[in-house]
Amino acid sequence: MQRHRLLPLAAVAALGATAAQAETITVATVNNNDMVIMQGLTEAFEKSHPDITLDWVVLEENVLRQRMTTDIATNGGQFDVMTIGSYEVPIWAERGWLEPLDDLPESYHAEDLLKPVRDGLSHDGTLHALPFYAESSMMYYRKDLFEQAGIEMSEQPTWSEVREWAGKLHDPDNEVAGICLRGKPGWGENMAFVSTLVNTYGGRWFDMDWNPEIDSQAWQKAISFYVDLLNDYGPSGASSNGFNENLALFSRGNCAMWVDATSAAGKLFNADESQVADQLGFAPAPVAETPKGSHWLWSWALAIPSSSESPEAAKTFIQWATSQEYVELVGEREGWTSVPPGTRESTYADERYQQAAPFADFVVDAIRDADPLDSTLEPNPYVGVQFVGIPEFQSIGTQVGQMIASALTGETSVEQALQAAQRATERTMQRSGYLD
Structure with a gap:
């Protein structure tokens, strides 16, 4: 037993x-x-x-x-x-x-x-x-709204074209914003997009000696354009919208255009997830002065x-x-x-x-074309397209993102926001030993 x-x-x-x-x-x-x-x-x-x-x-x-x-x-x-x-x-x-x-x-x-x-x-x-x-990043747009407005998408759209199109497509009475862009502050939220905008306007975060250039003319032009574009043709409460919020807005049909991550393409093209799947168009991220760093x-x-x-x-x-x-x-x-x-x-x-x-080749080409070692018109000392590959950037990017969000909401002017961001970043870089 x-x-x-x-x-x-x-x-x-x-x-x-x-x-x-x-x-x-x-x-x-x-x-x-x-x-x-x-x-x-x-x-x-x-x-x-x-x-x-x-x-x-x-x-x-x-x-x-x-x-x-x-x-x-x-x-x-x-x-x-x-x-x-x-x-x-x-x-x-x-x-x-x-x-x-x-x-x-x-x-x-x-x-x-x-x-x-x-x-x-x-x-x-x-x-x-x-x-x-x-x-990487790319531009999504409503083909039906473009057709109704008689707009033909460019092979490589420019930001000046985007502003012109947004004016024609903006239809708040029918809950359609001309364009949706990230406004929620954070180094990986609004600053991911904003950095690429600054890049294509010819700006950079730092010169070759690690001096911040956030109050430069290129930053002034890029941020003024961004603030005016969203205030004139963006959705209400844009300063609260990050990637997920804008994805929801676009998939419900509330945005005529959206520039953001290529990773959204699958969800937007899925008819079970998106009300605009059958009208989805896509194009490269827009450029301004230079194509360098225009997509992350x-x-x-x-x-x-x-x-x-x-x-x-x-x-x-x-x-x-x-x-x-x-x-x-x-x-x-x-x-x-x-x-x-x-x-x-x-x-x-x-x-x-x-x-x-159908967007597959477009996306993989954008990923392969993005160059973290050569992302700005003028040379820079850092690795990264939409971020700066140094430990201090997490706090710098978040702080600057909050200041740019305050300009977007009208709490401060663009000039004041960028001057404050410049001073704060200079202090951080001095404390960290990058500057004398």
């Missing part, structure tokens, strides 16, 4: 051991559409990885960045996977805050990752985050902080969520316009994606 009882007891013990080994990893991510889809596929991951449980923290972009930065800088260990981007990865990797991803299996096909994206997430030639999706380069990526107590389980998850198999899973379950864009050559070579997403 005793021998017969040993087997079930051993089995029970084995089950107990398995349960004890099951790890819960905490994944912090932004509340963008692609990440919401990823969270919705939790069951699929846990089914294929029964020894790992996912616990999600989903936050608005500015809040996420604040939480991530505080946790990583204090070695807090709250998160096993962080959703960060092309700005943070090289800086945090250099400080030893991120796990290097130098032992990816051959089955992950790291060479399939688009080179500009892979390079942006590497430090000393080693990946320290895996790209979940990547983007960004990747939302999954990284493992060095403070994680479950780095192996975290690595298993981020490889799954950024793999070719994950793209296939999303394509089958959500439709091919919903797969994470901008990361893999194989996605853009897939006929199913090409057929479902």
Whole structure:
């Protein structure tokens, strides 16, 4: 009898051991559409990885960045996977805050990752985050409204044309704004767009000696144009609108034009998600004095902080969520316009994606054309198109973003806002040792 009882007891013990080994990893991510889809596929991951449980923290972009930065800088260990981007990865990797991803299996096909994206997430030639999706920026417009107004989209629109078109298309009585643009303050919100606008007007954040140039003529022209354009032809409350808010407005038909991330294209082209899917037109991001830096380069990526107590389980998850198999899973379950864009050559070579997403080639070309090493008309000392790749930029960009938002709401003039931004940035750069 005793021998017969040993087997079930051993089995029970084995089950107990398995349960004890099951790890819960905490994944912090932004509340963008692609990440919401990823969270919705939790069951699929846990089914294929029964020894790992996912616990999600989903936050608005500015809040996420604040939480991530505080946790990583204090070695807090709250998160096993962080959703960060092309700005943070090289800086945090250099400080030893991120796990290097130098032992990816051959089955992950790291060479399939688009080179500009892979390079942006590497430090000393080693990946320290895996790209979940990547983007440049582009212009979306309502083809039906353009046709009604007798407007023909240019092959390469200019900002002066955009202003003229916005005046013809602005129809507040029918709840249609001539144009929607980011106004919500934040280095990754309004300043992501504003920096590209300043670039194409011939401006830059710093000269080659790290002197700020925020009160320059190019900045004055760009910000005055931006404030006037949104006040004349933008939606009400534009200073509260970031990426997600404008995406909602455009998809409901409340914007005639919108210049923002290429990652919105799939959602806008999906008739289940967008009321304007059948009238969606797209064009390159507009230019002013120069095409340089007119469209950005960004990747939302999954990284493992060095403070994680479950780095192996975290690595298993981020490889799954950024793999070719994950793209296939999303394509089958959500439709091919919903797969994470901008990361893999194989996605853009897939006929199913090409057929479902007529914007595919346009997007990947914009990503490849964006040059973080040559983003301004005059030379600059930094890496980045819509950001400056130094640790201080997170606070500088956010502070300047708040000042530009105050000019947008009329609390201060453009000239006053830029003078205040210049002084504040000079103080930061002096304290940080860039300036004497």
